[in-house]
Amino acid sequence: MSLLPSASINTIARHEGETVTLAGWVANRTEKGKLIFIRLRDGTGVIQCVVFKRNVSDETFAAAQRLTLESACRITGSVRADARAPGGFELDVSDVEVVQVAAEYPITPKEHGVEFLMAHRHLWVRSAKQHALLRLRAEVIAAAQEWLNAQGFIRFDTPILTPVAAEGTSNLFATEYFDLGRAFLAQTGQLYVEAGMMSFGKVYTFGPTFRAEKSKTRRHLTEFWMIEPEVAFAGHEENLVLQEQFVSAIVQRCLERCAAELQILERDTTSLERCLPPFPRITYDDAIDLIARRHTDVEGCSPIPWGEDLGAPHETLIASQYDRPVFVERFPTAAKAFYMEPDPQRPEVALCADLLAPEGYGEIIGGSQRIHDADLLEQRIREHGLNVDDYQWYLDLRRYGSVPHSGFGMGIERCTAWIAGTHHIRETIAFPRMLYRMYP
RNA sequence: UCCCCGAUAGCUCAACGGUAGAGCGGCUGACUGUUAAUCAGUAGGUUCGUGGUUCGAAUCCACGUCGGGGAGCCA
Numbered sequence: 001m002s003l004l005p006s007a008s009i010n011t012i013a014r015h016e017g018e019t020v021t022l023a024g025w026v027a028n029r030t031e032k033g034k035l036i037f038i039r040l041r042d043g044t045g046v047i048q049c050v051v052f053k054r055n056v057s058d059e060t061f062a063a064a065q066r067l068t069l070e071s072a073c074r075i076t077g078s079v080r081a082d083a084r085a086p087g088g089f090e091l092d093v094s095d096v097e098v099v100q101v102a103a104e105y106p107i108t109p110k111e112h113g114v115e116f117l118m119a120h121r122h123l124w125v126r127s128a129k130q131h132a133l134l135r136l137r138a139e140v141i142a143a144a145q146e147w148l149n150a151q152g153f154i155r156f157d158t159p160i161l162t163p164v165a166a167e168g169t170s171n172l173f174a175t176e177y178f179d180l181g182r183a184f185l186a187q188t189g190q191l192y193v194e195a196g197m198m199s200f201g202k203v204y205t206f207g208p209t210f211r212a213e214k215s216k217t218r219r220h221l222t223e224f225w226m227i228e229p230e231v232a233f234a235g236h237e238e239n240l241v242l243q244e245q246f247v248s249a250i251v252q253r254c255l256e257r258c259a260a261e262l263q264i265l266e267r268d269t270t271s272l273e274r275c276l277p278p279f280p281r282i283t284y285d286d287a288i289d290l291i292a293r294r295h296t297d298v299e300g301c302s303p304i305p306w307g308e309d310l311g312a313p314h315e316t317l318i319a320s321q322y323d324r325p326v327f328v329e330r331f332p333t334a335a336k337a338f339y340m341e342p343d344p345q346r347p348e349v350a351l352c353a354d355l356l357a358p359e360g361y362g363e364i365i366g367g368s369q370r371i372h373d374a375d376l377l378e379q380r381i382r383e384h385g386l387n388v389d390d391y392q393w394y395l396d397l398r399r400y401g402s403v404p405h406s407g408f409g410m411g412i413e414r415c416t417a418w419i420a421g422t423h424h425i426r427e428t429i430a431f432p433r434m435l436y437r438m439y440p
Numbered sequence: 441u442c443c444c445c446g447a448u449a450g451c452u453c454a455a456c457g458g459u460a461g462a463g464c465g466g467c468u469g470a471c472u473g474u475u476a477a478u479c480a481g482u483a484g485g486u487u488c489g490u491g492g493u494u495c496g497a498a499u500c501c502a503c504g505u506c507g508g509g510g511a512g513c514c515a
Binding site: 028030031032033034035036037039048050052053054069082084085086104105106107108109110111112113114115116118171187188209211213214215216217218219220221224225226300309311312313354362363364365366409410411412413414415425436437 | 441447450451452463464465466470471472473474475476477478506507508509510511512513514515
């Protein structure tokens with residue numbers, strides 16, 4: 001006989017007046033003499049179950065008394081509307097079946113510190129806010145993939161174990177690879193997805209990426225998930241249009257389908273509702289001017305000379321000037337990755353852009369038009385001090401039917417943190433990997 | 441790697457050179473409408489580690505360990 005429930009809590013209203021069996025965990029319990037309130041959590045929602053001593057057998061009442069926080073159980077009762085119940089419906093209990101009585105649960109409704117919660121991450125994911133955040137993350141991922149699929153993109157998965165640094169200098173995680181020496185965990189799928197682009201035209205890769213940077217901020221993880229579209233024949237302009245449509249579609253879908261989660265997260269959604277194309281754009285040159293004029297607006301923000309990359313305080317200042325995401329485009333070529341196409345009118349800047357989320361959530365997308373000329377690409381590889389032999393396969397993409405093409409990478413955790421309005425991105429992934437934390 | 445901050449009961453914190461405490465959680469009991477219930481009682485401590493200063497150290501000093509916030513780099 002199946003142990004599965006006969007109804008789920010998120011759609012319990014459909015069962016008003018019916019007797020159903022729910023299966024889940026005790027989110028909270030209050031005993032009041034001959035009356036016990038059990039708030040049951042089934043993964044889809046939470047419902048209050050009311051056990052009256054007079055309405056149930058002694059065994060059932062005793063079972064309800066045994067339930068501790070997070071105990072697993074199956075509860076049978078009739079669904080009724082009641083204004084006193086959170087959510088408007090409650091279960092008038094007729095039977096309680098204990099599946100497992102939980103040991104004393106370490107996470108209480110009271111406050112806990114970051115260290116304690118991170119050490120109990122495997123349990124913390126059950127908590128309402130974490131549940132909402134991870135549900136929102138799943139929606140961001142589904143929205144991103146389904147939107148790209150609908151636009152004719154093909155998912156083209158790229159390797160995680162790679163022979164060399166895709167972008168060169170950044171720190172990489174290395175591991176032994178049999179007799180072939182060291183392998184590195186991919187820090188991006190971009191170079192490989194370009195091979196897919198030459199096969200399918202419009203592709204994207206989606207998966208975990210790894211950076212062994214010793215970053216210790218609320219915007220960094222050593223393992224994070226990135227979705228990276230790449231489009232043949234697309235130039236810089238088309239790339240930006242694709243990005244603003246993509247991001248808007250994701251945000252609007254989250255607003256539609258995750259309203260309950262955003263409410264639990266106490267997210268003010270008015271700024272998200274404004275997130276529609278076109279997004280404002282500012283060139284790197286104008287950004288430098290803006291920083292020179294307004295750097296005192298943001299703490300720790302100092303003027304920078306032309307050629308230097310923007311820091312976190314600079315991004316905060318720029319984003320604060322706009323009410324929706326903003327593109328910062330045409331960075332100095334020398335400060336960017338080797339594969340970015342120089343602006344034909346001004347080779348000292350590249351046809352690239354970062355998309356900064358509003359409200360100080362920082363860079364959520366980095367993208368560019370890629371160099372499609374084999375000679376220029378090889379020259380740039382040498383200028384970056386990289387080994388040309390390692391990139392022969394990548395140069396081949398420019399030798400056999402090369403076309404102008406563009407793409408970008410969006411960080412799932414940063415995007416989710418922005419939409420959720422969550423301060424630290426560690427809460428937007430189930431098990432964050434950080435500089436000083438790998439457990440659990 | 442650098443700068444700043446912290447570590448005391450299961451959790452969140454107080455005690456700031458002189459007897460180690462509270463709230464929550466746990467346990468026991470009361471209660472037919474609780475929403476982090478309320479009320480009464482009760483158990484619970486190697487004050488992160490090592491060394492030093494002192495009549496006396498949770499408290500001051502040094503080193504170490506672990507963690508938090510930020511920078512650089514990036515998504």
